Amino acid sequence: MIKSMVYYGNTSIGEVEVWPKGDTNLGAAAWAREIRVDRLSPPSERCLPLAVMHTVAVGARCLVMESRPPKAADEPPPPLVAMHAACLRDNKTAVVPLGEEELHLVAMTSGRNLTNHACFWGYKVPFGLYNSCLTMLNLRCLGIVFDLDETLIVANTTRSFEDRIDSLQRKLSNETDPQRMNGMLAEIKRYQDDRSILKQYIEGDQVYDDGKMYKVQPEIVPPLSDNHQSLTRPVIRLQEKNIILTRINPL
Structure with missing residues (x-):
């Protein structure tokens, strides 16, 4: 001691x-x-x-x-x-x-x-x-490990959020275990919150999170090769939530 x-x-x-x-x-x-x-x-x-x-x-x-x-x-x-x-x-x-x-x-x-x-x-x-x-x-989420030989993105759209919410709500209607029901309700709530953030971005190029407003910032994407042009994307980064908002086709 x-x-x-x-x-x-x-x-x-x-x-x-x-x-x-x-x-x-x-x-x-x-x-x-x-x-x-x-x-x-x-x-x-x-x-x-x-x-x-x-x-x-x-x-x-x-x-x-x-x-x-x-x-x-x-x-x-x-x-x-x-x-x-x-x-x-x-x-x-x-x-x-x-x-x-x-x-x-x-x-x-x-x-x-x-x-x-x-x-x-x-x-x-x-x-x-x-x-x-x-x-x-x-x-209640596991981390995802990607092969470092590939560049991969996990992306969600308004449609993908709606599909996941609908799927969980159907499962919830047939579930009887209280613990599983609580887990599903929490997951639905997360998807609804994320969908709300995405909807704000789509409608106004800005989002409110915890009372703070975030506006899009232009970020230049380098060209993939000499045959491509550089691209400017409107991006919002919510660092604490590990969320990046942008448009697939910003043009």
Whole structure:
């Protein structure tokens, strides 16, 4: 066991005791003496963070971290306890960047029913992997991997959205399992939202998303060969939704 200080950014939020697990050598880890939390992860809407970690972590749990007991009975709890409560409440993890990896601190409830106490389990994952996995779980969508030898585009039109919505609604009318029904309703809602965005683009070359207006920006497409001319496309990129809106034939 080693004693360490936890920081959120540059602010000290509490002293902790850290126990290594598995093959972890905390004595050789410079970051273990000052554990610097950079941010909290996005909330997990479907699975507990611990369940996600069992799927994406490079190895098993690498450490257990607990807040040190107060020196006096009337001593106020450190900010670390508030962060622990927020992680439990919102299904978030505390993220410690470690170069090409991230240490995710998963808030755990204490089996000893201690008050003003924080307990975290630590897992190492490749940088960005937890967020990517969380996005797919929250949206109930799997990622698509393409052969890098080919340039492929997954495109949707108004007609394709309508066909998918109709197909799901027909399946929904015959479904009796509540969990499957909820999944279908969520998928229909996503298609309807995407169709609404596409309709805005078609009608006005602009879209509203989360109260913000996005207008088309001209983007030049280089010619495929000397026999082709360059093409200018009207494009709207919604980065947070991974959506690109354009016209197949902009002329």
